[in-house]
Amino acid sequence: EAKDRGGNVALLYDQEMYQRLAQRLVLESEIKDAIKFKQFSLSLQPQIELSTGRLAGFEALLRWQHPVRGTVTPDEFIGILENSPQMIELGYWVFQRSFQLAKELIGKGYPDIRISINLSAEQFLDPALPALLELWLDDLGLSAQHFELELTERTLVQNIDITLSAMRQLKAQGFYFSIDDFGTGYSSLSYLKQMPVDIIKIDKSFIFGMLENDADYQIIISTIAMVQKLELKVVAEGVENRAQLQLLKQHRCDFGQGYYFARPLNEAQLAEFLEHKVPNGYLMLT
């Protein structure tokens, strides 16, 4: 009987593995077309300085407009593309597009704008990364100071030596670094000491719970206090309502990002947002 069950589990496991592999092969080949046929876009989600309401920048979030499947969210394909050459290629596309968007925003009268870019682990293992970024920045006449590279605690622990040396090189070029989804991965407190990190992004799961769950609340306020003592900056992700905003402000959280301010915006929505929601660069909250 036990053997039966074991057999079934193995079968199920094989099927899942098979499905995952098949899905991955399809996605890998589709992604080549997707880049070629311009099915990808970046949506920009505003980041607001909480003490002033100033629009500090945007996080660039990948969107895939699949001809048959419709909008595919990054959580549905980034995990599957992990460790594939397509992920590197897609990552480079994200950089180039983010650079163009920054250039446009600067041209529209946002000279200090900053765009945050998500990187996956394998991008750091690519030795060509720093030189290519330098080249593309030069082409557009842009400074690296306009860009923040987001990595997760998971990325940090994967290839610590290579990641660290890539980070140091990119830091020397002028890029900022943030740790994304802070608090959900492996303990990163020791990394904070050795890594050239500028910003901590508190994971949205803590913000979602902060009004009802005392543990979430305590984690948030102690993270903010620690970040301030280390003289870094802190961003709260997933701010969805006014009560969360008030509490975060009270504890002097530097920046907020979330549906309360704005959802990730496509090109048309971005133009609308800039024109109507942020006159003079400051967000009007209703």
Ligand code: C2E
């Ligand atoms: P992330 O970097 O933590 O991005 C924040 C996610 O939270 C985004 O989901 C955003 O839409 C969502 N979000 C923001 N504010 C709120 C809120 O108030 N409420 C709720 N419920 N959600 C909120 P999205 O766009 O689906 O992206 C998911 C993840 O995919 C990202 O998480 C990031 O890890 C990854 N990702 C996105 N773009 C890229 C990319 O260009 N490269 C890589 N490597 N990963 C990316």
Ligand code: MG
């Ligand atoms: Mg992010």
Ligand code: MG
């Ligand atoms: Mg996050």
Ligand code: MG
């Ligand atoms: Mg994430």
